[in-house]
Amino acid sequence: MFVRTYLRASTVEQDASRARAALEHFATERGQAIASEYMENASGASVDRPELMRLLKDARNGDVLLVESIDRLSRLPGTDWQKLKAAIDSKGLRIVALDLPTSHQGMKDTKGDEFTGRMLAAINSMLVEMMAAIARKDYEQRRERQAQGIEKAKAEGKYQGRPVDADLHKRVTELLAAGLGIRATARHAACSTTTVLRIRDINV
Numbered sequence: 001m002f003v004r005t006y007l008r009a010s011t012v013e014q015d016a017s018r019a020r021a022a023l024e025h026f027a028t029e030r031g032q033a034i035a036s037e038y039m040e041n042a043s044g045a046s047v048d049r050p051e052l053m054r055l056l057k058d059a060r061n062g063d064v065l066l067v068e069s070i071d072r073l074s075r076l077p078g079t080d081w082q083k084l085k086a087a088i089d090s091k092g093l094r095i096v097a098l099d100l101p102t103s104h105q106g107m108k109d110t111k112g113d114e115f116t117g118r119m120l121a122a123i124n125s126m127l128v129e130m131m132a133a134i135a136r137k138d139y140e141q142r143r144e145r146q147a148q149g150i151e152k153a154k155a156e157g158k159y160q161g162r163p164v165d166a167d168l169h170k171r172v173t174e175l176l177a178a179g180l181g182i183r184a185t186a187r188h189a190a191c192s193t194t195t196v197l198r199i200r201d202i203n204v
Contacts, residue, residue, distance in 0.1 A: 001032055001062070001063075001064060001107070002035045002036070002060065002062070002063045002064070003027055003032050003033065003034050003035055003036075003063070003064045003066055003107075004034075004035065004036045004037075004038065004055055004058070004059065004063055004064065004065055004066065004093075005020075005023045005027075005034050005036070005037045005038065005066045005067070006038050006039075006051070006052060006055055006065060006066070006067050006072065006073060007019055007020060007023070007037065007038070007039040007040075007067075007068070007072070008039070008040055008041070008042060008044060008049070008051075008052075008072045008073075009041050010041070010042070010043050010044065011041060012041045012165070012168060012189075012190050012191050012195075013165075014041065016039045016040060016041050017039060019068035019072070019098075020037070022068060022098060023066055023067075023068065023098070026066070026098055027066065027107070030104075030107045030108075032064075032107055034066070036055075036058065038051040038052065038054060038055040039051060040052070040187075040190075041190050041191060041192070042191075042192045043075070043192060043194075044071060044072065044073070044074055044075035044076070044135070044139070045075040045076060045077075045136075045139055046076075046192065046194065047076065047080050047083075047084065048192065048193050048194065049192075050183055050186065050187060050193070052073075056087055056088065056091055056093075059091040059092075059093050060091070060092070061091065061092030062092055062094070063091070063092070063093050063094070064093070064094045064096050064106055064107060065088065065093045065094065065095050065096065066096050066097075067095070067096070067097050067098070068097070068098050068099070069097050069098065069099045069100075069131075069135075070095075070097050070099075070100065070128060070131035070132055070135055071131075071135035071138070071139075072097075073095070073097075073132075074132050074135060074136070075135045075136055075138075075139040076132070076136060077136060078133075078136070081132050081136070085128075085129075085132075094106035094121075094124075095124065095128055097128075097131070100124075100127060100128070100131060102123055102124055102127050103124045103127070103128070105124070106124065168189060168191060168195070168199075169199055169202075171188075171189045172185055172189050172191070172195070172196050172199045172200070173199065175188055175189060176196070176199075176200055182196050182197065182200075
């Protein structure tokens with residue numbers, strides 16, 4: 001069994017590797033070893049995630065996609081999530097999330113027991129869908145509260161705006177000046193391609 005872990009944090013200030021130890025412990029307890037790791041700092045609400053796309057490209061039928069929670073995999077709106085889920089399914093990947101106990105059966109070999117395998121896959125698929133919907137709703141609610149907070153701060157004359165990460169700005173600018181493309185720059189600077197584009201446009 002080939003286990004691929006996907007670790008994600010939303011911003012460069014967050015530690016995307018935070019869950020690594022928990023994922024390794026989980027796999028070891030079940031007699032498995034993590035064969036490949038994919039890690040990035042990018043929003044779960046964005047489809048533009050190079051490491052996740054690389055994982056899908058590398059994946060083979062029967063591989064396990066191991067994540068800390070479904071919201072690490074997706075906070076996407078419904079249409080984008082369905083496209084991602086279809087891509088995962090087309091690769092024959094089994095999604096296993098630490099916080100979704102019903103998915104843990106995906107770490108077991110069910111060859112020779114087609115009925116059990118199909119039943120587990122159906123149940124897990126339903127619950128993964130539910131968790132993805134909850135993750136998206138949580139994302140939207142947090143964005144709404146954030147917007148309300150900003151509006152209130154503006155009304156009270158207290159809003160300062162988001163501070164500029166000068167080091168990241170400099171790093172991205174240098175990488176672009178060196179001739180790297182948008183995706184390569186994002187990978188080397190450990191940020192999203194959206195951030196690279198924003199910094200590039202500021203400098204135009």
